[in-house]
Amino acid sequence: MKKILFILSIAVLTFFSCTDEDLIPLKNLDKAAFVHFEDAPDATIGTNTIAELVYAGELVAKGPVASYTLEVYGTLSGTNTDTSVVETYTSFPINFSFTAQDLATLVGVDVTDINFGDGFTFLGTITAEDGSIYYGEAPEVDDVDDGPDIYIPNGSTNEEVYDLTNGYKQGMFFGFLIGCPSESYDPANIIGDYVYTDHYGTPSNVTITADPAIADRYWVEGMYSGWGYPIPNLVYFEVDPETLIMTAPAQEVGVPDFFGFPNLMWQYEAQLFPCATRQIDGVEDMLITGGSLGSGYSPFVPAK
Incomplete structure (x- = not known):
């Protein structure tokens, strides 16, 4: 589990x-x-x-x-x-x-x-x-x-x-x-509505938007952490247009007390697959000061 x-x-x-x-x-x-x-x-x-x-x-x-x-x-x-x-x-x-x-x-x-x-x-x-x-x-x-x-x-x-x-x-x-084999990606295919399922199995209806000032940076709004804790802060990830690897550095999500753990942070790494679907397949890591609460497969699936 x-x-x-x-x-x-x-x-x-x-x-x-x-x-x-x-x-x-x-x-x-x-x-x-x-x-x-x-x-x-x-x-x-x-x-x-x-x-x-x-x-x-x-x-x-x-x-x-x-x-x-x-x-x-x-x-x-x-x-x-x-x-x-x-x-x-x-x-x-x-x-x-x-x-x-x-x-x-x-x-x-x-x-x-x-x-x-x-x-x-x-x-x-x-x-x-x-x-x-x-x-x-x-x-x-x-x-x-x-x-x-x-x-x-x-x-x-x-x-x-x-x-x-x-x-x-x-x-x-x-x-x-x-x-995928090497190919370029279209930023327009990343923005939009998704269902994000964290590695605890908690689904969230989220929206991904492009940063208006920083190329290849995207913001995620509407995420929930494990057991349905809402994440007040927007979190972001960046895409390397050459490797199509998407990374999100450890960033505080605005949950000060997660089952007694302070300073809950979200970190993410994924691979984009423009040759397949708009789905983003990656691994999240939920962190606290001094350690990890666990990591696991956590996809962004385009909302239908």
């Missing part, structure tokens, strides 16, 4: 009040088990044709990793496929390489269903040698007493491979988008 990634920031505070170590495996924080990239693959893989697509990388283990299960789902034309298991690995490093046909087979679609602007997301689950489980995305667990839901947090920090901005350095939750 993307909406619960922020629990990384509060898990240590709640740990000592919990008694079920199977649900909250946060002991020996400095010796936690990780699988991570030494050199993460690009978040956008450019290709001239879908048939030429190759996504490859190397994952290495850090700490007492017994096994690592990798899963994948596709986001095709804005719709997520089912999540499928790629493989469970017990020896490291892991060298993977997926073609478009490989990915199509994994998620149960025809390769012709994969287009420019589509993406794939990978989730890792680690079982440590002591039986503790570390999740790339925390699953939801119902309370046996029918009270509030209990969430299993991701593992915790091993400073050599974990940091507040990048979490597991993308080794537990990572993915990519299929980039």
Whole structure:
């Protein structure tokens, strides 16, 4: 559940009040088990044709990793496929390489269903040698007493491979988008009304307008943060007309108290796909002073 990634920031505070170590495996924080990239693959893989697509990388283990299960789902034309298991690995490093046909087979679609602007997301689950489980995305667990839901947090920090901005350095939750061949973009195709869905799953009806004074800068109005918090401030992003990469630097959104976290900030990076649709596919990162509340896929879909 993307909406619960922020629990990384509060898990240590709640740990000592919990008694079920199977649900909250946060002991020996400095010796936690990780699988991570030494050199993460690009978040956008450019290709001239879908048939030429190759996504490859190397994952290495850090700490007492017994096994690592990798899963994948596709986001095709804005719709997520089912999540499928790629493989469970017990020896490291892991060298993977997926073609478009490989990915199509994994998620149960025809390769012709994969287009420019589509993406794939990978989730890792680690079982440590002591039986503790570390999740790339925390699953939801119902309370046996029918009270509030209990969430299993991701593992915790091993400073050599974990940091507040990048979490597991993308080794537990990572993915990519299929980039278009090089082509120019038309600013008129960016402005307009969209439905923006943040990585918590909260949709917002937003309007994107061009900055009247600064070329390739655009403003977004009407966004909401996770759990429906309105964002009073307008936020902006800029487009590099050569690479078609859209970036929004960390900027305060005007929410002074987000579940006790001050100075909520929004940061975003995306790839424009003029060869596909006006949809903007990117990853947001919700930040607070000193750390991140989590990041994830967050598209702008043109309003109908």
